[in-house]
Amino acid sequence: MASTKRQQQEDLIIDLQGSKILEWLLDRKKLPQHWKRNSPAVRKLIDDAIKVAPPIKQQHQSLTADDLNYLICQDILQDYLSAPNGSSKTLFGSYSNPATQKWSDIIKAYQKDSLHIGDLCQQFTQAINYDVPNLKKTIEKSLKSLDDYNKREQELNKSKTASQNMLKKACQDLGIQGDSIRDEIIVLPKSLETMFGEVIKQLNNGDMIKIISFYQEVIKATSVELKDEILPLTNMLVKNGNITLAEREAILDPAYRPPASAQSNSQQQTSTDASTGTGGGINWDIDLVDETPVDVAVQEIKWDEDFSVIDTSNTTDQILDDFSMMEAIEIVDESQSPALVSSSEPVAVVADLSADNGAPVSESRKKANENPNESILGDRQLRNLFLDELYELEMFLKHRTAEMQAPEHVFGIDQLSIESTNLEQCKTYLKTITSIIAALTNHKIKHVLEIKSSKKYIDRLVLQFSQKQFNIAKNTQLIVDLDTKRQEANHTLLDSRKKLEQLTKDTRQLKSRLEKLLEEILDGKQANIMIPNVF
Template sequence: MDESNIPIDINIGKLQDWLVSRRHVSKEWQKGVPAVREKINNALQDMPKHDDIASLLAGSYINYFHCLKIIEILKETEADSKNLFGRYGSQRMKDWQDIARNYERDNLYLAEAAQILVRNINYEIPGLKKQISKEEQLQVECEKKHSDFLKNEASSKTEFLTLCKQLGIQGERIKKELVDRLQELPDIYDKIGTSLKPLQPGIDLYAAFTKYILGDRATEVLPLLQFVVEHGNTTVYEWSYGEAPLSVEPDPIHIEIDDEDQGAGDQIDFGDGGELDFGSLDAPAEIDFGDGDAGAEIDWGNIDVAAPENIDISADLAHVSLEESGIVVEEQGVCGGVARGKDALTLLDNPATRNQIIDQLVELESFLKMRLYETNTSGDNHSFSLLEQLPTESTAALTAMLDAVQVAASKLTAPEMNHLHNVKHSPRYVDVLTAQLKQKLALCDKLSRLASRAAEQSAAAGARAAELRPVLTRIIARTKELQAQIESEISKKYKGRPVNIIGGVKFL
């Protein structure tokens, strides 16, 4: 093989050392670079307006090969300054020709070009690729965060709307709407009390079952539930004393409404003036059993009654008992048939009686489930049930009874009812519930802001990556060109032998 055709392979990492070891450049070549760079900076201050020069100088480190291209362009722009001897009188041309000669001295241009090539391949191009990859990864992460924030915001908003729907409010003025809903509780409780009437067959069956099992030892079953089924949602007073009160004076409810300016006080009045009127009573609210100064007398018929001043009744009354006299003395605290405090609440509203009713509903439900199970299995095993002599209900009837109990229990223990009941009887609960709803709204706002911020960061990262991609493309193109120029210059020094720089830009 002809020696001129043997390629020269140079590793990119050893290019500069190779040039020094082959004595193409001096070991101290860097000392001559500052002077050349200074001349280049001065020459750049006076450049003609030319598109090729502007493109050549844009974002690039000026090297020897750029100087040669500038000289070629100046030959066109400074052609008028050329004399008969082929020299140019233009100072611009003289400056760039002087720069080229300084570069060619001791092959300074070759050493500097090799340094630029190594720097671009080892640092500039990988750094730009890494930065672009980082921006693209940041863009993907921000897009994922944006999607997650929107999803969480929608979930939190759904939870807020669901809870508002359970409470029957719009969620605009939370505490006020909750307090306003308390005015609907009496009507809701009355409707629930009326809807309990279908429970009577189940209660009767439970009572018959208990009487059959216990006989004479049987007691009244589900007394409170039976009372509500028969009489509806009456007051606790009527349940306790067996008669309706003459008037009801419920305790006022004090709830501070701090989520808006209140035109009226924060006290909620459930009823007309705090007193319920059970009919038109012409009698005075207070019954006087005293000395009767008002002059009211009792007509005892055609009985001659002696004047009071002539009769000594103290001795006779001492021997008369209250039971024999027929006078009923009301228990202490039930002043004249007025229901106050807990007694003024209805059975479904009072926490104690409400819990008893729920417990008795659960008890009745458990009994009906057991009877339904025994009825379904008695056909296969007649010895299983001990109640063969007890009149039994059909499966359909038991199922209907059980459904009625479950419907009643679901109405009374619905989330809306539980929340409203707790709001009325626990002032702190309304604050906790309001804070919970406001926290969900605040979380929605926060997630919305975070989603917007993530979208902005994603867009910014995408824009930065888009700006860097053309820069990377331009640097790669110029690095390829520089590598080819270096290979060509080295080849000239070895009589045209092919030169290959291994590990160069072609492998990026």
């Protein structure tokens, strides 16, 4: 008996798939195929009713005609019926209140051809098939976007920090603040004298003289015959400091007459050089005005009795037969040349007729005449020569240290009778040489020397700094844009969640009211609308 009742109850319940409920009703002819034909007329009635009899409740007043459906119109009618004299009728059965009558006519128009059921089924299907899934996808997309924005922000911050560190390191390497890149780079060569002064200070700490003396002792002990002075440029820098090229030339050749500009600048800087120890403090005591006229225009030069005469008054287009520049070198008697008598540095003599007396001058003499105020360490060739001598000392001290540390020797300097330097002193000397080399070859001084010699290098450095600054500005702007996108994604996420929550609530209410309305066309059977995996 109980099973029979249960079977009867189950027969009274019809399960309907919510996503296809409208198709199910049409296929079983529970709804007429022309159920939508009254829809335009109903829309017109709603437009007229809103103008004459607007909704009473405030929550309905903000809705437009397109937002109203059968259920909302039914709620509005109930509001008018609940109002004073809203439910009174005439003798003919119509409502005496015109507003109530208009909304009553709308409800009757909806019920014709079951338009209200078809319209609600369509609205329900739209919600569960499209609106709810789209809002869920929007929420998922917003969450993914926020996660991507966070990761991207970390990458941009990392890149920005790296660019800032690179810019800071580049500024530190050059010794600039980075406020005005080009102006600060242009004035960097003025700091060269200070850098060279530090090098000269290390040369004058007392160890360099001992190092050179130790090196000379070893050279003499090996019975090696040397024609030239050992480490001539290093000796000159130790004795005289970082003097100018003109001062150096005057030391090499006492008969040398420096240019007038060099003499005046030297006299002005005498007191400064004496206080800093970077100059030689040479008193030239030379009268530059020579009252004896000198015939500068040399017409003929006799190279040898077998050589032909070269007339310098002829045009430069004349061709010398079987002669090259190497054959035009004059053989100079070293005993009569003061510049070559000095053993401070081997000097190559090249034919140059630009001297005052027409005699050939050395390459160092040409440099001293062209740029007399340049210092020794400021000249690339002399600076490299000084570094070569330092590397020579460094290699010698490394070998000497290794031989002193070796437990047994087959042959080495230790077998020589030299006891002036022990292992600890040798290590100290090596440390001094390494420090001087580092001071002349560090990153900053290389840049400053290149800046001094090349304007294009300045442009290239400025361009590199500009690129680093551009990368920082670019990453900063990208972070700002990313923050704007994050705010938009957060707004979209919050808005979508609110809409989904409201839509879910409205759809659940629509489901329960639609199930009651379906009983009218299902012959009294109860409808169960199934909507799995939607809410």
